[in-house]
């Protein structure tokens with residue numbers, strides 16, 4: 001069972017609230033004209049209320065909630081999910097959308113309860129960075145998708161030429177969904193791990209780490225992420241709000257990373273760092 005929290009807020013608040021509520025563990029979001037819907041499992045309802053009430057001390061919004069049968073979930077996302085083009089090279093669509101023969105890369109992602117369809121600015125920028133990286137002949141034999149959600153980035157990396165791709169997510173529904181989406185797209189991921197970075201089996205350091213997570217996880221695990229990346233390897237980071245940009249940039253620079261590229265979209269940021 002899920003509880004859906006209908007949040008009425010101004011458009012400039014939605015990204016901030018999504019970031020803060022995602023940090024707190026809410027499962028998914030749908031943006032609406034006059035605010036957003038936030039979904040959290042009903043067994044944590046008192047916690048969600050506490051989080052929302054704390055946020056209301058800092059931001060102006062109102063909310064109401066209703067319990068949603070888990071079986072209704074698919075109807076919710078199917079009604080809100082249209083195919084998305086990332087530049088002119090990539091189309092991300094669900095299995096119930098028609099195939100587009102015109103586009104160079106097509107991914108089929110049925111997101112269920114996981115994050116990552118390309119609609120969100122962070123996923124969009126990560127896809128662009130990935131495509132540019134491989135198009136420019138960047139090293140990307142071995143890849144880790146850290147915070148894989150639907151697995152969209154792991155699947156895209158594999159499609160673009162990566163040989164070994166591992167994926168990890170702390171949420172069980174994301175891991176299940178990554179397995180499902182990899183199968184749908186006919187790609188084989190090496191390890192799909194439920195847990196944190198510490199749970200990813202040690203192997204040769206990766207050429208490329210993709211981390212579209214959030215500010216706190218990036219700050220807490222930046223040093224560990226560095227250990228998983230080979231010297232000269234590339235890290236793409238996102239899940240970073242515009243107001244956290246300097247903090248993240250400074251943190252990774254202090255860890256010895258070199259900033260190579262910065263992307264901005266709809267109040268969100270993505271970075272390419274070289275180790």
Ligand SMILES: C[S@@+](CC[C@H](N)C(=O)[O-])C[C@H]1O[C@@H](n2cnc3c(N)ncnc32)[C@H](O)[C@@H]1O
Pocket residue numbers: 114115116117118122123126146147148149150151152153168169170171174195196197212213214217239
């Ligand atoms: C913003 S979504 C990104 C999903 C997908 N990679 C994309 O680019 O659209 C972040 C994902 O990170 C996961 N996550 C959050 N904290 C994590 C942690 N400490 N370790 C692993 N995964 C984590 C969340 O469950 C969520 O699926």
